[in-house]
Amino acid sequence: MALDPTRSARWATILFATQAYVACEIASHLDGIPDRFGVGFGLGVFGLTILGSYFLPSPKTDSEKPPLWLTFVLVAALALPIAIEPVLREITNTGQPLEMQLVNGLRVLGMGLAAAASWRVYRRLSAIVSLFLALFASAMGDQPAIPYALTVLAACGGLWLVFAYRAESASISATTNILEQAFKVRLQFPVRELILFGLLAAVGLAITLAGPKEVIGTLGELVPTSGGTGEQDPFARHGTNDGPEETAGLEANSVGMVESDLFIESREDSLLDVVGDLYGPPHKPRESDERLVAAGQERVKENHKKLPENRRANRQFDTSRRGPKDARQGQVRGPRGVFEVEGRTPLHIAAVAYDLYDVEKKYWLQAPALKGRFIDEESDGGDWMLTVKRREHGDWYAKDDRHEIKIADLKDRLVPTPAMTTRFKIRKVTRADAYELDYDGILGLAGRTKTPSGVIVHTQCRTLDPRNLPEEAFAVPSFQPNLFAVPAELKSEMARYAEEWTRSIPRGWPQIDAIGSRLRTEYVCDPKAVPPKGHPSPVLWFLNESKSGPDYLFATAATLMLRTLNYPTRVCLGYYASPEAYDPVSQHTTVKSTDLHTWPEILLRDGHWLVIEPTPGYETLPPRKSFADRLQEAASDLGRWIVRNAIELLAGALAVLLLAWKRKTILDRSFTLVWMLKPGRTWSSVVLKTTKLLERRGRLAGNSRREFETLAQWARTVCEPALHMESMPKVVELAEWAAYAAQLHPPLPESEIREICRRAIGRSSWRDFRKSDVTGGAA
C-alpha cells in the first residue's frame, strides 16, 4: 500500500498540533477542564485547520517556496487571540494575561502551520511550535490530566517523525520510482515502523501498569522532584525544597522545623476556643454537678506533667449548647487552614473521643487515655511507626490508603491521622516515646501542647466496604463496657427508636446502616437548631420534636441507639476533610477550623474504629476502587451522560455522519463556489483555475493525476465521457495553451473560453472523475 507521503505527513502534523493545542488548553484551566468558550474556540480552530488543509496550495516540487500571502495569513493567525481579547473582555468581563494571549496566539499559529504542512518548512515549524507548547503545558499545569495529555502528545510526535521522514525521503529525489527499482526499496506505508512504535508504547505502558512497583514509584517520584522524596526508595536523596526538612532531636519534644519553629507554649486560641466558636459555649453546670465533675477525675489520666490546656478543657462535650453566635465560619488567622490533606477524601480525623454520656448534665465525657505501649517502631529501620494495639487481624479490609497531612495552624498537639490508621511517620521522629495515644486511635505528640506548623504526617490506614463486614466483626460487650453504656433515662426511648428502625434487618452492618440512613434522610443538619432552654434532653428533643439539629446531636442519637443494639460505639470530635474543599492548584484538601465535626465510631474486634456518618452532607472514605471498578464506573457515568444528552448527541452524530457521508460532495461544492466567486481575470487564469478544480475533483474521486502524468494522459483515465464531459478535451487543450503558450494569442475568443470552462465545471461533478475502464496513463 502506498499513500501520498506528503498528505500523510500533513495529517500527522495536524494531529500533533491538535494534541499540543489540547494539552495547553488543559494546562490553562485550574481544574483541567476547558470551559465552553475554550472548547468552542478550539473546535473552530480545528475546523479551519481542516478546511485550510484542503484549500491552501501545495507545492509542486520540493524546491518550491510557499507563497508570500500564506505567510501573512499565518501571522494573522498568531495575532488573532490578541486581537479578539478586547472584544472578549467586553462581552465576558473576564480576560487573559498578556502571556496567555501570546501562548494562545502560538497555539493558533501551530494549527495554521499544520494546515499548511504540505510545505516542508511549515511542517517543521508546526512541529517546533507543538514541542514548545508541550513544554509550556508541562511547566504550567500540574493537573492530573496533563501527564496523560503529554503521553498522547509524545505518541503523536513519534507518528509525526515517522511520516515526516517518509515525506522528506520521497522528496529528496524526484526519481522515486528509479530509487525503488534500483535499490529494491518501496516507499510504502510504514507499517512495520508503526507496529514497532506501538510495541514500544505497549511495553512502556505495561511496565507502568504492571511493572515492579518500587521501580515505577521511584521513577515516578524522580520526575516531579529534584531527587526523589524517599517515599519508595529510602536511600533517595531529597532535592532542594523537597519534602520536609526536619532534623532529629535528642529528645522527643525537640522535634521541629529547620526554620526554627517556636517551641514555647502558645497563647493562641486553643481547641476549646474553636469548639466554642462553632458550637456555642457550653452551658454552666449546676453547682451540684461539680461533684460529678470531681468524680470524673478518676477517669482523668494520672499524669505528673501538666496536661495541655486545651486537652483539659475538652474533657466534656456539652450537647445542649446554645448554637453559634453567627454563621458557622471561623476566623481564619494566618495559614489558610488547620492542615492540608494530600490523598483521597472524605477523611475523618479524630481529635477527642467521648464514651460516657451524662444525661443530667447533657455532657459527653471524654474517654479514658490508654495505658500501655501502643506505638512501636517498624522493624525495617525506616521512619514508620506502628500502632500495635491490635488483637486479631480482620480479613474484611480492602487495599490500604495513604495520606499526607501537613500541619498549618493546628491548635492542638494532635498528630492528625485518619480512622483505622495502621502506621504513620513524621520524618526523623523515629522514637516511639515521641508519640502517645491520648485516646484509643487518636495520636498526639508526647509532652507537647501544639504540633508545630509545617510538620508532615504520613499515614497508612485501612479501608473497607462496610457491607463486607460480618456480624462477628464487632467487639463484644465484655470489652470496654463504657462503649455500651446508655443512661437509664434514655435507654427505653433509644431502644424503641433502634428497634423500630432496624425491624427485620439482620444484625451487623445492615442494622448500623439503617440507623444512619434514617437519620440522614429524615433529619436536617442545622447548626443553629438548639433545644429550648431547660429542655431535659437535647437528643430526645432532636429525635422527637425538632428533627433537626447540629451534627453532635446526630452523633449522640446514633451512638445511643447503636449501644442499645450492643454495638460498642463512641463519639468523636475532630476534623472532616471534605472533597469539596479540594484545591486543584495545590492538589490538597484544606481543612479549616470550621471543619470541626462530631461523629460516632464503632469498635471492631481487631481494635480499629469504624467511622459511622449519620449526619446528612457528610460521607465516609470508601475503599479505593480497582481498575475494573473504575472502568465500570466510568462506563456507567458515560452511559448516564449519554442518556442525559441523547438528543444533542444524536443530532451531532447525524450531522457528523451526514458530513462524512457527503464530505466529497460538500467539498466539491465548496471548491466550485470558490471558483464561481473568483474565476480569474484573464483567459489563462480562468483555464488554469478550471484545471485545478477538475484535478481536485479527480482527487476526490480517488483518481488523482500522478505527478508524471500530463493532463491529456490523466483526462483519458477519467470516467467514460458522457455528454457533459465533452468539454473535457477542450479544457485540456486550453490548459496546454495557458501553461505552455500563454504569450501567444489564445486559440478562441475569451468569452468562448470562459463558456467552455463553465460547461466543464457546471456539467460535471466529482463522481465523473472516477477512473474509467479505458486504459490510459503513462507511456
Next chain:
Amino acid sequence: MMNGAAIAPIDRLRRQLNTALLGKADVIERVIACLLAGGHLLLEDKPGLGKTTLAKALAQAIGGTFSRVQCTPDLLPGDITGFSVFNLKTREFEFQAGPVFADVLLTDEINRTTPRTQSALLEAMAERQATVDNIRHPLSTVFFVIATQNPIEHHGTYPLPEAQLDRFAMKLSIGYPDKSSQHSMLAAAVACEADAGNRAAPCFSTGELRAIQDRVAVQVVAANVQSYLIDLGEAIRNHPRVTLGLSPRGLLIWQRAGQAWSFLQGRPFVTPDDLRTVAGPVLNVRLGVQGESEAVIRDVLNSVTVPIYPN
C-alpha cells in the same frame, strides 16, 4: 495552428509514404517528424520490412537528388564523399562528387562497412560538408541521411559506436505489418507494374521543405517545458542502468524533435506530451543502457514531474 501553407505538402508526404509503406502510420509520422526536425534517421530492423522502400519513397517525396549506397566492407571513404580525378584533357584534377552530395542519401547496412568509411559519412552528416583534398564542399541544405542496419547479423559487421550514433536524430523500427496491411500489400503488388513507385511526384517545391524546417525551429518551447526536458535529461543520466547518458546535443535534438511533433499536431507550441512521444526514437539511438532501453525510458518518463501550470 499549423501554417496553412505547410499543411498541404505535409499531407501529401504523409499520403505518399503511407502508400509506400502500408499499415505503419505511426512510424511514418515519426519519420516525417525527423525530416522536419532536420535530423538524420536510422532504421534498424530485420530484412524485408520496407526500410529501403520507405527510404526511396521518402526521397522521391522530398524531391531533389537521391543516392543510395550499399555498404560493404570494401567500401572506401572516397566512395562516400567523392574523389578527385585527373583530367588528361584539361590536365587538372576534377572533383567527382560522391553520393553524399545528394539531397537524400540511403545508406544500406551501414554497420557492414569499416569504421573509417562510417566516420567519413558520419562526419558529413554532422557538418553538412565534405572535405576532399583539403577542399570543403558544402552539402545540400536539406541533406537527409537514412541509414539502415540489420539487428540480427553480427558476423562481419562494424557496429556504430554510441558516440557516432549520436549523429542520428532518431532510430526507428518498422516492424511487421498487420494482416490487413499484408493483404493490401499483396493485392497492390499484383495490380501494379514494376518500379511504379518511381513515378511519385515530389511533395515539396523548391525550398519549401527548408522553409517548413525553419518554421519548425521556431515552435514555442515554454520555460517550464524546457525545465521538464532538462529534468528528464538529469534523470536519464542518474539512472543506474544508463552507461552513456544524454548529451547536450541529444537534448537539442530532443527539443527539435518535439517541436517537429507539435508542428505535425497543428500546435504552435511544444507540450510535455510531444516530448514524451518522441522520447523513444530520440533516446533509443543515443543512450548506452544495460538491458532494454525501452524500460529505462519508461522509468524515466514515469518519474519526472510534469509541469501542468506555468511557473
